[in-house]
Amino acid sequence: MKDQHRILVVDDSATQLTQIRMLLESSGYEVSVASDGVQALASVKERLPDLVLTDLQMPNMDGLELVREITLQQLPVPVILTTAAGSELIAAQALHAGAASYVPKSAIATILLPTVRRVLELQVSAQTNQLLASCLHQTEVTWALVNDQSLVPDLIGSVESILNQMSDYDPGQHMQIAMALDEAIVNAMVHGNLEIASELKCIEDGQPYLDKIQERLADPAYSNRRVHFSLRADRHGAVFTIRDEGPGFNLSDVPDPTDPSNLDKEGGRGLLLINTFMDEVKHNEKGNEITMVKLCVNDSPVEQMDEQMDEESSM
CATH class of the missing domain: 3.30.565.10 (Histidine kinase-like ATPase, C-terminal domain)
Structure with a gap:
């Protein structure tokens, strides 16, 4: 990997954070973590990551509110959701609000890394006159x-x-x-x-x-x-x-x-x-x-x- 991509993982479950962090770091990504949307938003503003991977259901500020704030404040970072059964309506709202993609928690082992790679590949910047x-x-x-x-x-x-x-x-x-x-x-x-x-x-x-x-x-x-x-x-x-x-x-x-x-x-x-x-x-x-x-x-x-x-x- 020419430049090590930095990914911010947001989840209030320590077990889920550890699982995702180990998966990403084993593929060469630099990973930082936050336990809710408030911490995540502060982290994004302090040092812009290449990608945010967030749970939906969290205290203080949930994943939907985080996506809305990132979009509202025009912070140039794509967001991938991790979705669980029962969060479908919130996830759909978050996709409409600006999230780039989603990964069902039941398929993290098979879908997460391909989805992360694809979103990072598709980050395109074009300078025009x-x-x-x-x-x-x-x-x-x-x-x-x-x-x-x-x-x-x-x-x-x-x-x-x-x-x-x-x-x-x-x-x-x-x-x-x-x-x-x-x-x-x-x-x-x-x-x-x-x-x-x-x-x-x-x-x-x-x-x-x-x-x-x-x-x-x-x-x-x-x-x-x-x-x-x-x-x-x-x-x-x-x-x-x-x-x-x-x-x-x-x-x-x-x-x-x-x-x-x-x-x-x-x-x-x-x-x-x-x-x-x-x-x-x-x-x-x-x-x-x-x-x-x-x-x-x-x-x-x-x-x-x-x-x-x-x-x-x-x-």
Whole structure:
């Protein structure tokens, strides 16, 4: 690891703190701890960590209040929640308030480290010429991606660079866009094009899942498929469309992505994050294409944005 990332873990359970701390430190992260949101907020202000990992139910200031304060004070640090059964509604509120992702406590051993790594990878900063950026009013760009997950962070970095030039998203919204895109693109590669079942992740620490990916990447019948990703953006917001070349899937086969009670389930986790972070989500009938809309102004109708972008493109 080129630079050791510092993670602040917030939990009022000494047992939980020790478990998470040992897991993170064994992977090379520098870890500091806090027992509630008040201590955590003071720690963030004193020395900004690279990431905050917080429990939801704590005394003095709970995880939801901590997320709201970090967002309100525009502190540039992503927050991951650890969720337990019974905290689904609070967790959903925290995701809407600005948290970047979540990990069910029942799956900490398998999901925590991949989630932490992905969130840190997706922290993108793009320096732009503000005068030049103010001259850009609309853009549309498309990619045809090979099934290589290592491309996704750089792709999202390119997307964020474009959005930084023309949209007024705050840092929390940028992270949520990055997380939603990551979930959707990786899903299109692995589950769409390579047709690999997510249930394999839960077997033998996920090794059969990784083995199946390598097997399918060596088979041209699967590996030659592409993920078609398009971005259409203007000052009002952005529309992202992701389509794979696989057979598609039945949306009714996964847990309802808008139901907070499914937060503690591993299946459908990506769709839940996508539906939480985006203002509008649509799937085609075949189930191999997803369209996501993220507005800059919450009260701007999606239809108005689409109509304006269509009118400008016809000029």
